[in-house]
Amino acid sequence: MRRRSAPLASALLLLLLAQGPALAQFGPQGPPAVGVVTADRKPVTETSEFTGRIEAVNRVEIRARVTGFLQERAFTEGQEVKAGDVLFRLEKPPFEAALEQSRANVASAQATLENARVSLARARELRQTGAGTQVALDNAQAQERTANAQVLAAQAQVRVAEINLGYTDILSPIDGKIGRATYTPGNVVSPTLADPLAIIVSQDPMRVVFTVSARAGVELRNRYEGRGGVNAVVIRIRTTDGRVYPQRGRIEFVDTQVDRNTDSLLIRALMPNPRRDGVRGVVGDRELIDGQFVTVFVEGAEPVQAIVIPRAAVLQDQGGNYVLVVDGDKKAQRRPVTLGQTIRDEVVIERGLEGGETVIAEGLQRVRPGQEVNAAPAGGPPPGARPGGAPGGPPGGSAPGGRQG
Structure with missing residues (x-):
C-alpha cells in the first residue's frame, strides 16, 4: 500500500503545481466591456400599421x-363598362303593345272630352234662354271635368308604358367593372x-377601410392635430404578396362613433387604382380589387426629428421598458423609456431620453x-483588444502565465 500511495501523491502534487498559473487567471478582473451608441436625433417618418380591406367607392x-x-x-363578364352602356335586353313586344294600348286610351278619352265640352256649351245656351235648368248645366260641367281628368290619366298611362318599354334595355348606372351574370338569356326576370x-364595382379610386383601437385613435389625433390633422398623413398599403403599393392615399372619413363591441374606430381612405403599365382590357389590369385584404400604413407626410437607438439596447422587466446609459463616472444607470415605432432593427424613443446620452447596446x-x-x-473590437488576439492577451490567445497549446 505504501508503494502504491507514494507515486499517487507525487502525481497529485505535480497536477496541482501545473494548474496553479491557470487558476490565477480567474482572479479579479476590471469593469465589464460594453458597446455603446449615442442617442442621436435623426429624421424619421412616423408610421403606424393596421390591417384593412379594399372596398369600391361605388x-x-x-x-x-x-x-x-x-x-x-x-x-x-369581368370587363369594364361605362355609364349608359346596355348590359341586358328584355323582350320588347309585350311592352310595345302596352304602349300602343295606352295611346289608344288617350284618343278615346280625348273624344269623350270633346263630347262633354259640346254638351256643356249647349247646356249654357239653354240656361241663358231659360229653356234649360241649372241642374242640367251643373251636370254638364261635372261631365266635362271628369272627361278632362280621364284624358290626363290616359296620358299618364302612356308615360308609364314608355318608361316600362325603356326599362327593357338595362343600362349601367356607373363606370366600373362588371362581374358574372347570375341569369342567362331565356329566364324570366323581375324586380x-x-x-x-350582375354587380358593378367602380375601379378608380378605391377605398381602404381599416379600424384602429380607441386608444390608437387618440394617439394618432394627438400626434398629428398640430400639424394639419388628416392632411398631415398619407396612407400606404402592402398587398398580401409582400409588395408595397406604389400609390399613396389620403384619409377621407373618420367615423363619429366608437364601436361599442370592439372599442374601435373606423377610418376610410381613398387610394388611386390606375391601370397597370402595359396591361389593359384584361382581367387583373388593375392592382386593387374590391374585398382584398391589405396592410395599412399611416405615415406622416413630413419626417420629424426623433431619438433613435438600436432595438437591442432596450430591456424590459416588471417596471416596463428601460435602457442603461453611461454617466460621467463611467457607471451604468437605468433610464425608463417610452417606445415609439420600430424601424427595422431600430426603435424610436418618445420619452425618457433627451438626446446625446451614451446608451449601452452590447454586453448588457x-x-x-x-x-x-x-x-x-458598439460594433468595434472590445476595449483593450489587440489586432488578431484576445482582449489583453498576446497573439495566439494564451492567457498570462498559461501554456500555449
Missing part, C-alpha cells in the same frame, strides 16, 4: 325594373328576384445598474 346591384323574358346579355342580374447581460463599465463604440 357598388351597384343590377336588377330588372320590370318583369319580362331576358333576351340578350350585351357584355363580357322581386333575390339575386341581382454583463452589466448591472450602478456598475462601472469599460465602454467602446
Whole structure:
C-alpha cells in the first residue's frame, strides 16, 4: 500500500503545481466591456400599421325594373363598362303593345272630352234662354271635368308604358367593372328576384377601410392635430404578396362613433387604382380589387426629428421598458423609456431620453445598474483588444502565465 500511495501523491502534487498559473487567471478582473451608441436625433417618418380591406367607392346591384323574358346579355363578364352602356335586353313586344294600348286610351278619352265640352256649351245656351235648368248645366260641367281628368290619366298611362318599354334595355348606372351574370338569356326576370342580374364595382379610386383601437385613435389625433390633422398623413398599403403599393392615399372619413363591441374606430381612405403599365382590357389590369385584404400604413407626410437607438439596447422587466446609459463616472444607470415605432432593427424613443446620452447596446447581460463599465463604440473590437488576439492577451490567445497549446 505504501508503494502504491507514494507515486499517487507525487502525481497529485505535480497536477496541482501545473494548474496553479491557470487558476490565477480567474482572479479579479476590471469593469465589464460594453458597446455603446449615442442617442442621436435623426429624421424619421412616423408610421403606424393596421390591417384593412379594399372596398369600391361605388357598388351597384343590377336588377330588372320590370318583369319580362331576358333576351340578350350585351357584355363580357369581368370587363369594364361605362355609364349608359346596355348590359341586358328584355323582350320588347309585350311592352310595345302596352304602349300602343295606352295611346289608344288617350284618343278615346280625348273624344269623350270633346263630347262633354259640346254638351256643356249647349247646356249654357239653354240656361241663358231659360229653356234649360241649372241642374242640367251643373251636370254638364261635372261631365266635362271628369272627361278632362280621364284624358290626363290616359296620358299618364302612356308615360308609364314608355318608361316600362325603356326599362327593357338595362343600362349601367356607373363606370366600373362588371362581374358574372347570375341569369342567362331565356329566364324570366323581375324586380322581386333575390339575386341581382350582375354587380358593378367602380375601379378608380378605391377605398381602404381599416379600424384602429380607441386608444390608437387618440394617439394618432394627438400626434398629428398640430400639424394639419388628416392632411398631415398619407396612407400606404402592402398587398398580401409582400409588395408595397406604389400609390399613396389620403384619409377621407373618420367615423363619429366608437364601436361599442370592439372599442374601435373606423377610418376610410381613398387610394388611386390606375391601370397597370402595359396591361389593359384584361382581367387583373388593375392592382386593387374590391374585398382584398391589405396592410395599412399611416405615415406622416413630413419626417420629424426623433431619438433613435438600436432595438437591442432596450430591456424590459416588471417596471416596463428601460435602457442603461453611461454617466460621467463611467457607471451604468437605468433610464425608463417610452417606445415609439420600430424601424427595422431600430426603435424610436418618445420619452425618457433627451438626446446625446451614451446608451449601452452590447454586453448588457454583463452589466448591472450602478456598475462601472469599460465602454467602446458598439460594433468595434472590445476595449483593450489587440489586432488578431484576445482582449489583453498576446497573439495566439494564451492567457498570462498559461501554456500555449
